[in-house]
Amino acid sequence: MTKFVKDVNLVKPSMTNTITDVAITRRGMMKLLSAGVIMGTGLIGFPDFGYAAETPVKGGRLRAAMANASASDTLDPAKGSNSGDYTRQFMFYNGLTELDKNLVAQPALAESIDSSDGVIWQLKLRPGVTFHDGKALTAQDVVYSLSRHKDPAVASTAITLAEQFKQITAAGAGEVMIELTQPNFDLPALLATSPFLILQDGARDFSKANGTGPFICKEFSPGTRSVGIRNANYWKPGLPHLDEVELMGITDQPARVNALMSGDLHMISTLGAGDVKRLRANGQFGILESRSGMYSNLIIRADRAPGNNADFVLAMKYMQPREIILKTVMQGFGAIANDTPVPPWHPMFNKDLPQRPYDLDKARFHLKKAGMTGIKAEIITTPNIEGAVEGGQLMQQIGKSVGMDLQVRRVPYDGYWSTHWMKDPLGYGSINPRPTLDMLFSQFYRSDAPWNESGWKNPQFDRLVTAARGERDQAKRKQMYGDMQTLIYDSCSTLIPLFISSMDGYSNKVKGVEAWPSGMMMGYRFHEFAWLSA
Known part of the structure; x- marks a missing residue:
């Protein structure tokens, strides 16, 4: 019998906090490109780190800022689509399970989850949990929260994941039975993600939040800020430490950093490399660096020109100066x-795929084969996608040497995700880490994935995604995921040059925080554990 998460294979990457500075300027980088110099890989190591134990101080008001802010900010877990949404929702809601700092699913609102076959899952709810309005958590709340994702009218970002929920029923006030369409031993990790946070039965008004989370929603102003006050009846003893958290959205990166350095903010997400050096030199700030599966990718739409030509896509792949960008x-x-979304430290990583080199001769060959020598194309970039502007400029410079006229158009970040992402023939995306490959592939690569960025469709890939969920033999499962990576590597037109460390900055007054590989800002849950020194 599978007892909670004992048989679930999850990533356990080490976390990181220090790195050696690299003394290469961006102007020097362009000179290297112009001279045709190819730099060696020479990857830099990531040592482990630890923290000295300190006694938390209770109380205080912490002000933090994420890099996302728009009128589409939401308190509905089914519609969350960026790190700001995820962080806000984890302030006010809990999941049935939650991911710890090793990406292992742990009990949360579900005290236990048992399954003998991966199809029928029995959940026993934690007793004594109440919503912010005082109502006790019941099985019906869970049934409603999970079932709503299957309703097309909800427009859930997790609708393809929820398709596997064949039946969800209450077995008494404190027990839930989930029957899947087929075995999935990743279910405990899946239930820990933000879309599946638990709402009160019948919740439809998301101008406010009524959850079981560590903070009670005091204010929610989309595009501006959210304010939470400490939930005195929180079911976790001793948490949270803070009295109040103000979560802001500031899309301008220099403004975020300056607000941190001036003391207006205590913590911010999404630092650039230059910001890290600046904050470390000051001595009054700490850096959270999490080695994760986060990446920025160059998306070439496969359903329109020029991306519907496989040789054009290959030419672009051979033009990626990965070592130089790093x-x-x-x-x-x-x-x-x-060019696959699986990082090299992942246990399911396909190490047999040859590293695609920076090879301009091959790029020219495939461009000529496509009949596109001299082609003119536009790459859309935007600030706040790490490396997108610089990556586009690099491609523009490299394109000149292979017979390609690439122009870079930088557009405002505000509205980028609704206006440009997945719509432009060539543009950039930014993907936060997912706890399982099933979730990553189901949301971004399956033919019917809600965020199928390139419009790639491969029936063999779709079948493998479904089959791998129910494969308990880890060797067979690894082979399946290896085959899926091969299909992406060979024919998908999303170009992934690097995996990017998640970089957050914080005042030395902030304690209790550390890097988690599940996402920025302690897996979007810093507010539950942080405290302010006196």
Whole structure:
């Protein structure tokens, strides 16, 4: 019998906090490109770190800022689509399970989850949990929260994941039975993600939040800020430490950093390499660096020109100067990728795929084969997608040497995700880490994935995604995921040059925080554990 998460295979990457500076300027990088110099890989190591134990101080008001802010900000877990949404929702809601700092699913609102076959799952709810309005948590709340994702009218970002829920029923006030369409031993990790946070039965008004989470929603102003006050009846003893958290959205990166350095903010997300050096030199700030599966990717739509030509896509792949981007744009804060979304430290990583090189001769060959020598195309970039502007500029410079006229158009970040992402023939995306490959592939690569960025469709890939969920033999499962990576590597038109370390900054007054590989800002849950020194 599977007892909670004992048989679930999850990523356990080490976390990181320090790195050596790389003394290569961006101007120097362009000179290297112009001279045709290819830099060696020489990846920089990531040592482990630890924290001295301190006694938390209770109380205080912490002000933090994420890099996302728009009128589409939401308190509905079914519609969350960025790190700001995820962080806000984890303030006010809980999941049935939650991911710890090793990406292992742990009990949360579900005291236990048992399954003998991966199809029928029995959940026993934690007693004594109440919503912010005082109502006790019941099985019906869980049934409603999970079932609503299957309703097309809800427009849930997790609708393809929820398709596997064949039946969800209450077995008494404190027990839930989930029957899947087929075995999935990743279910405990899946239930820990933000879309599946638990709402009160019948919740439809998301101008406010009524959850079981560590903070009670005091204010929610989309595009501006959210304010939470401490939930005195929180079911976790001793948490949270803070009296109040103000979560702001500031899309301008220099403004975020300056607000942190001036003391207006205590904590911010999404630092650039230059910001890290600046904050460390000051001595009054700490850096959270999490080695994760986060990446920025160049999306070439496969359903329109020029991306509907496989040789054009291959030419673009051979033009990726991965080592140069890592050492200059990222200043070493990341790892080389190979055009698949699985990082090299993942236990399911396909190490047999040859690393695609930076090879301009092959790029010219495929461009000529496509009949596109001299082609003119536009790459859309935007600030706040790490490396997108610089990556586009690099491609523009490299394109000149292979017979391609690439122009870079930088557009405002505000409205980018609704106006440009997944719509432009060539543009950039930014993907936060997912706890399982099933979730990553189901949301971004399956033919019917809600965020199928390139419009790639591969029936063999779709079948493998479904089959791998129910495969308990880890060797067979690894082979399946290896085959899926091969299909992406060979024919998908999303170009992934690097995996990017998640970089957050905080005042030395902030304690209790550490890097988690599940996402920025302690897996979007810093507010539950942070405290302010006296």
